[in-house]
Amino acid sequence: MNRTFFKVHGSGNSFYLYNTSDENEMDWVKLTKWLCDKDNEGGADGLLLVLPSNHADAKMRVINADGSEASMCGNGLRCVARFVCDNLGLDKAVIETMKADLEVRKEHSIFEDIPTYAVEISPVSFELSSLPMNYHNQTEIKHQILKEFSPSIKFTAVSVPNPHLIGIVEKRYIEDTYHQKLLAQFLNSENDYCVDGVNVSYVHKLKNDTIFVRTFERGVGFTNACGTAMTASALVSKLNGLVDTNVVTVLNPGGFVKCEVIQKDTDAFELTLIGNATIVSEYVLQTEQNNYQFINRKDTEEQKQYEKCIQLVNKELASLS
Numbered sequence: 001m002n003r004t005f006f007k008v009h010g011s012g013n014s015f016y017l018y019n020t021s022d023e024n025e026m027d028w029v030k031l032t033k034w035l036c037d038k039d040n041e042g043g044a045d046g047l048l049l050v051l052p053s054n055h056a057d058a059k060m061r062v063i064n065a066d067g068s069e070a071s072m073c074g075n076g077l078r079c080v081a082r083f084v085c086d087n088l089g090l091d092k093a094v095i096e097t098m099k100a101d102l103e104v105r106k107e108h109s110i111f112e113d114i115p116t117y118a119v120e121i122s123p124v125s126f127e128l129s130s131l132p133m134n135y136h137n138q139t140e141i142k143h144q145i146l147k148e149f150s151p152s153i154k155f156t157a158v159s160v161p162n163p164h165l166i167g168i169v170e171k172r173y174i175e176d177t178y179h180q181k182l183l184a185q186f187l188n189s190e191n192d193y194c195v196d197g198v199n200v201s202y203v204h205k206l207k208n209d210t211i212f213v214r215t216f217e218r219g220v221g222f223t224n225a226c227g228t229a230m231t232a233s234a235l236v237s238k239l240n241g242l243v244d245t246n247v248v249t250v251l252n253p254g255g256f257v258k259c260e261v262i263q264k265d266t267d268a269f270e271l272t273l274i275g276n277a278t279i280v281s282e283y284v285l286q287t288e289q290n291n292y293q294f295i296n297r298k299d300t301e302e303q304k305q306y307e308k309c310i311q312l313v314n315k316e317l318a319s320l321s
């Protein structure tokens with residue numbers, strides 16, 4: 001049987017996107033591991049499933065490269081938003097995700113004509129039980145040195161609703177990823193702090209409205225970008241005075257996004273992630289007796305245009321360092 005898959009990305013966080021009305025059509029874990037193998041067409045960070053919803057415009061499921069399932073994915077949601085809006089002829093839609101129905105909308109391009117979408121990131125919680133995370137019976141970790149992890153980095157734990165541990169770091173921790181990698185690998189193996197693992201981001205301030213974020217993703221490893229992590233990092237940066245604007249530019253190894261942070265109440269926030277939703281290629285996958293094979297690939301022109309955007313980011317980064 002032949003099926004159509006799209007290779008898409010948001011900020012270089014790359015996924016295969018598959019639209020189906022049958023949630024049990026295939027063994028998604030096995031398929032995702034095959035799709036994400038780096039030796040297979042360069043791999044991907046996960047699989048996005050677009051499914052029917054009984055109350056929203058569509059439902060999204062996110063399978064990480066290792067087969068685990070993520071409750072949310074900001075970069076992926078932009079790609080799903082584009083797919084759903086294009087298919088249904090809409091400018092905005094509501095997408096059901098594991099823990100929330102989220103509003104998405106078409107947005108003015110962040111760079112030249114690059115297709116751009118804005119997605120709601122919600123619900124936000126600082127309660128450690130929401131990640132879940134255990135740390136000396138504390139209920140929250142907000143801009144705090146965790147001496148077991150580092151003598152100097154201040155961390156915040158937040159779920160949006162997937163779990164994030166965010167450290168504000170000096171430039172040397174961005175230039176050399178060793179510390180972040182060790183910590184993230186530890187927290188994503190069997191350990192007592194984060195029993196379900198956690199996405200670990202290191203954030204460095206570049207300007208009063210700009211930060212750089214690198215994320216080690218649970219279930220994947222270092223990725224070019226993680227949308228929920230960048231949005232959570234913008235929130236943490238705002239709360240701790242690194243930035244002083246409501247819209248934060250977040251540079252990452254795969255490009256950039258804009259994150260809007262609106263504080264509604266002491267612990268209530270409205271977060272919006274705005275960035276590209278790029279379709280790189282369309283594939284035909286042949287499946288026979290549980291064996292997979294790509295039998296066709298058609299590239300779009302969109303990646304060429306996106307690469308111009310990357311050049312701009314690299315120039316900006318070079319001028320700031």
Ligand SMILES: N[C@H](CCC[C@H](N)C(=O)O)C(=O)O
Pocket residue numbers: 013064069070071072073074075076162163199217218219220225226227228229
């Ligand atoms: N890349 C995604 C998040 C995947 C999260 C996943 N790694 C997890 O929570 O297990 C994003 O753009 O938000």
